[in-house]
Amino acid sequence: MTFLIRTIDHTASGREIVRDREVEGATLTIGRATTNDVVIQDLAVEQHHVSASFDERGRVKLEAQTNRDFAFDGYKTGNVQFDPATGGTLALGLYSLAFAKEPDGQVLVIVRQEERELGDRDAVRKFDLASAMPNKRVVAWLGVLAILAAFLAVPVWTNLARADKQPGADGIDQVAWDASWSTGKLSLAHHALENNCEACHVAPFVSVRDETCLSCHQDIGDHAPQNRLAISRGPMSSGDALLWQIADVFGKEGPEACTTCHTEHEGAGRMEPAAQQFCSSCHETMDARLADTALGNAHDFGTDHPELQALVHGKLGSAKLTRVTLDGKAREDHGLRFPHAMHLSTTNGVARMAGNLPEYGEALVCADCHRPTDDRNGFLPVDMESDCESCHSLVYDKVGSTFRTLRHGDVAQMRADLIAMDRAPRSPITSGLRRPGEFKRGGRYFQDFGRPTQNYIGIARALSQEGVCGECHVPTGSGATASVMPVFQRSHYFLNGRFDHEAHVQEDCTSCHAADTSDSAKDLLLPTLATCRDCHQGADAVEADVPSTCAMCHSYHPPAFRGRKKGPQSVPPDRLAGLPSGRDANR
Amino acid sequence: MASLIGGHDEGETYAEIEQRRSSDHESFLAHRAFFWAKLAAILALFVVATYLLVDVEPRHNGGSWYGYTLGTLGAGLIAWLAWLGIRKRRPTPGSWSLAGWTSAHVYLGLSLAVVGTMHTGFQLGWNVHTLAWVLMMLVILSGAYGVMVYATLPRALSENRRQMTREQMIESLSAIDRQLELAAQPLSREDTDVVVEALEQDVFGAGLVARLRGPGGQDATRRALAHISTGRAYDDDASDLAQQQVRSILGKRSSQIDQIRRQMRTKALLEIWLYIHVPLTFALLAALVAHIISVFYYW
DSSP: OOEEEEEEEEOTTSOEEEEEEEEOSSEEEEESSTTSSEEOOOTTSOTTOEEEEEOTTSOEEEEESSSOOEEETTEEESEEEEOTTTOEEEEETTEEEEEEEOTTSOEEEEEEEOOOOOSOTTHHHHTSGGGGSOOHHHHHHHHHHHHHIIIIIHHHHHHHSOSSOSOOSSSTTSOTTGGGGOOSOOOGGGGGGTTOGGGTOOSTTOOOOHHHHHHHOTTOOOSSOHHHHHHHHOSOOHHHHHHHHHHHHTTOOOTTSHHHHOOOOSOSSSOOOOOHHHHHHHHTTHHHHSTTOOSOOOSBTTTBOOOOEEEEEOSTTOOOEEEEEOSSOOBOOOSBOOOHHHHHOSSSHHHHHHHHSTTSOSSOOGGGTOOBOTTSSSBOOOOIIIIITTTSOOEEEEETTEEEEOOTTOHHHHHHHHHHOTTSOOOOSSSSOOOOGGGSTTSTTOOOOSOOHHHHHHHHHHTSTTSTTTTTBOEEOOGGGOEEOOOOOOSOOOSSOOOOSGGGTTSOGGGTOOGGGOOOTTBOOOOOHHHHHTTEEETTOTTSSEEEOGGGTOOSSOTTTTGGGTSOOSSOGGGOTTSOTTSOTTO | OGGGSSOOOSOHHHHHHHHHHHHHOOOGGGHHHHHHHHHHHHHHHHHHHHHHHSOOSSSOOTTSHHHHHHHHHHHHHHHHHHTHHHHTTSOOOSSOOHHHHHHHHHHHHHHHHHHHHHHHTTOOOSSHHHHHHHHHHHHHHHHHHHHHHHHHHHHHHHHHHTTOOHHHHHHHHHHHHHHHHHHTTTSOHHHHHHHHHHHHOOGGGOOHHHHHHOTTOOOHHHHHHHHTOTTSOOTTOTTHHHHHHHHHHHHHHHHHHHHHHHHHHHHHHHHHHHHHHHHHHHHHHHHHHHHHHHHHHTO
């Protein structure tokens, strides 16, 4: 039996070239080596890959010549026998060898090479980066959708879909994912609202309203009525007017709105105080527009500021407050007789006495009598018992080793104590008669029934100019109505300004308060504007020790503006001598 | 266009070529004697000057009147700059040439970096507003890179081509492959395997990193070359001649692949910025919409 080998090739134009040849012999060798009967020019094929032979029954036997298998009719195998009449296809690399039986008994082997793309027609496009990258359009859409969802849809949807549209820091009614909308940290005062945008941004597309601010800041004082503000400001420049017109179109409330000055989201920290320019734009020439104003013009603390004025009790015994200009000659009459110079002397009797008492130094200093408030901003009113009495004793009697002391601040009580003091000598109510035994003077049961004339004399003496009360107080009246003038101590002297002693702690008291040279309690020992200007100059005076903006001493919204009428302005009524308790000291 | 961005010293021939090219081709960068470059520079300087002069209390931010003005200007610029994507697909409607449009796109796009940054008042944070700014800056930076490579790389591309078209490169590789396949027929199994591996190698299957790395990397062809190396003693080997032939063809194949890879690398460098510029532009437009709506939503 012989094999008829039919190779079918293709020309470049696709035309088939069919070549037939016969192979004599019982074995057909197939492989890459040129010595084979059928040469398969495919590198995937072994040099001697398969041999085909006939078995005794005329069947074709294919055997792998190496340990490499071959594919026959789709199955990988190393050894197969088949009837050539049925046929079969041996696949080697890209070649297929189809076996069939010719009518003349020859076994026909059709060798055919599969089409192979050597030059990839699309390869040119693969030079471009596009073949190695994801589609730009897809990426772009994914990015757009992700950003719009996360930064727009979620916050807007949760804002609109809230059941209870109330501001709340937590819970299901909170707007989700709106932290990404915050343009910056809130000031420290508003830190608690950091995650609660809807507390201020109440309605969509509506600017933050004053009423929202005032819902918390209920007690904020108005700087001035709106109409006076407008007059003081004067006409806007055309540029400002245009800007406010545009702002009005966008729904801003106007130049008087809270948010005009108080910008938020400027970063954690204190809310920035207004600049000097902000105040001076109105106050520099305000009297020209607001003719009835009591305020002097000011635009720079160092160069243009009215003299300081203090709120004092100008008339002895009167609760009425008047303002005096601090020109170095200002006086007040608070009702105490207290020469500062005498008490601060280092050489006189006061100093000697201080030196003898264990709680004082060689001489008195300010802090011996003036105690700071807890916040150390100011000073507590001078208190007789703690600040004066260690020298100015109110002792009037001694029983055994115990001293009896008058109660300070209550004239009626003082009067009663002195009247009831029975050790003062009294004239006997009878003359010539003496009581017997233990009832006589010096006896165990002696009672002095005489008139307490000496006691009344003692009271009158105490309340006189030279008496124990008159030492510090101004006596008033005589006889049964004798008393002392009420005392008014101010803890704050400034109506519109603010002073912090704590901030000036490195200074000596006397550098501002000329107490060591003051011989009269009526001297108002407050510094003048010139004294302040030793250190403080205007905001732009960079070479000054302390360049000072208006906001250093003044607040646009005075915190106690409304509360001023309520709080105690002086010593509580029960501390006032000469006034029966229950009557209003501030009348 | 390369010649118009700074000089070059490649020698006489290049100068001549470029001169010839310049005479009949005006780069979009130099369009109308750098009209848009000048305009954009004036705009940027004006914005910087006003930023320094305008007094905003307590400090500059996007929410002042000046900030809103710059924001409006910036948003308008972004919308117009993005419009190039639509404009370039339309063949010259109106009087604006695409070159003029592109020139304006490049220079106004660069000035947008100043407008947008001044709009922020340098108040940046982790929020959608800064996201928009970051995206804007990335788009501008990628665009600047794009202009740079457009000015420099096309020369490298044509130098590498050596008068060959890309089709010719592929055809050359195919021809080499056919030769290689024939030449490798007498080789041993072991040697054939490495040749087959080289033939099956997909030169174009390279990902972004491989493309950017360019030629010279270890691949199947070089491995085959190393395997069938000259170091082997073939004197008594019958297939020595075939091996020599295969070796020489593999060498040709390797340098052909290098040329293709160099081409792909340059193309990748030339095109990569668009994969940042275009998707980020869309992301920027989305962030810009979110930015503007959110600002007025929480007004």
